[in-house]
Amino acid sequence: MAVAALPGEAGPAGDRTSLKTKLRRAERVNRLRSFSLVAPLLLFVLAVFALPIGLMLLRAVENTEVRETMPRTIDALDAWDGRETPGEEVFAAFATDLVQTQKDRTTALVGKRINYEVPGARSRFLKAGRLVDAGGGGPWKEKFLASDAEWGSVEFWAIMKRAGQTLTPYYLLTSVDLRQDAGGAVTTNFADQSIFIDIFIRTLSISLVVTLATLVLGYPVAHLLAILPPRHANVLMILVLLPFTTSILVRTTAWIVLLQSNGVLNDILLALHLTTERVQLIFNRFGTVLAMTHIQLPFTILPIYSVMKSIPPSHLRAARSLGAGPLTAFVSVYVPQTLPGVGAGCLLTFILSLGYYITPALVGGPQDQMVSYFVALYTNREMNWGQASALGGILLMITLVLYAVFNRVVGIDKVKLG
């Protein structure tokens, strides 16, 4: 920090103001200098991380497929009042659009989008594409109705009209098992599409079970590490940190090798005559929770340990000398002081558990897949990016709310590693 040179000639009053401005300017320069150190990373994170996530969230409500591929139909539907089957002008526009989509090979794309809301629409669109390919002129309304009576459905055209809007609540509603009916009112979704609330509940409950399991297993271990003399504690700490630094994939592989039906654990169970036949330990909820607990255990132990380490042992001794029994002293004097660590460890494990993908995918069964799996599935396999983004967006919101709680309660600057 450079000390600003004072102007020699100024009077007392002028001196004071100029000193003040100079101080303020120096502080501003200093702030700017500090900020310029932070700026590169902040910009990097905003550009490469926050911006793509923001754009992904937009995809959850973006709905341009139909408007872009069938502009004439959507324009014609603007004038439609929605009471009965649209007139010839809508069908004529639809036929013209179909000629174009057949040329661009996008008929299936629009059909797929409408198919989300009207089951069977995709194949009907493909059939309609062949109809216009066959050539001949109008009147199109009769031709379409003759080929498939469903083209006369008022409900279908209402959904078509709505699908032409550039923003849609469709994906977000579907993510919570709701849908808009033809009139636009929100109702419960069809039973065969109502799978997502279950998946969210499953994700939350697996995370909760894993968090509780790590707490039950981790709390005593953290206590042991905190009360042992440092020489012994350091050795045992290695047993906590070795899994912590080992690749998740390696640990998951280890569990597969251990748990599979001709694996090591089954061999032991058979050798000990605990079972007479091989037990299914993997590709189910048990294997998923076990492997996730194993991976998350150090995350729960370390914050609890660092809080326990700061509790003077004299507190327990004082409680005992004042007449408290061992259990009373532990529960009423020691445990309350460890709660900040318990909160930090459990919240961290819960937040991280919500986003699990690899481990359930490898050691879980179809009924154990969490939200992340479906985000990946809708991105890669189903190519339904709106749905992937909506599910991801909801998962992100849950995570960020918990992160804010964590920040408020624990403080992210208090997080330590190793």
Next chain:
Amino acid sequence: MLAPSYATPREKLAYFLFAVFCTLVFLFLVGPILVIMPLSFSSEPWFTYPLPGLSLRWYIDFFTDERWRIALQNSGIVAVFSTLIATGLGTLAALGLSRGNVPFAGLILSILISPMIVPVVIVAVAMFFGFAAVGLNNTYLGLILAHAILGTPFVVITVTATLTGFDRSLTRAAASLGASPWTTFRTITLPLIAPGVTSGALFAFVTSWDEVVVALFLASPDQRTLPRQMFSGIREQISPTITAAATLLVIFAALLMLTLELLRRRSERLRGTGG
């Protein structure tokens, strides 16, 4: 040893049970990792004990198979470059934030740490869409940038931790003795925060080295990394070559942990906060 000298017999029993419980948890923690390692030396491709015989064939397979060799090489390239970016930017940001006069420091810090918290699938899918628009999918650069993002929170956290005990009068003394800011940084600040920077870099390196989800979305087969190669192997059929790769990774992790522990001790010594 655990029970205090004034413990009653019942209390001693409780402490004994407590010790047994903790032993079982430690077994749970390291058992799976210890079980998988010997299997990689088995002479037969099935996972049973006792081992039918010892052999190094799976290690030979690992080092000679073209796919594993390329995966190893890709992992190295991506991890080294993403670590350099993460460490450089992360250290600068931690230095700036620790000066205590950055506006909205709390908000900025939570943004900088968030890549550690946001579910990795969301990061992967968002980058998959975003990078496609600028042609970064299926490139080394895309994967390096993505891994750098995932690594920076660790650097920010570890460097900030070393800076909390940092004595500001040292840099002021250097400045008052005529050192330029750069000289002050190079000769005073950097040596003192070096343990934090190095352990942050190690965390960033291992984050990239172990990362599989982003690699699944952003990398083409040309950039397949070691974890991705392992992932596809596990999906199909666990071959013992995977256990060989896993064993090498465990040894790698153990070395890393040892380094971190040495760095922690060095940092404590430098800051005079204990042995």
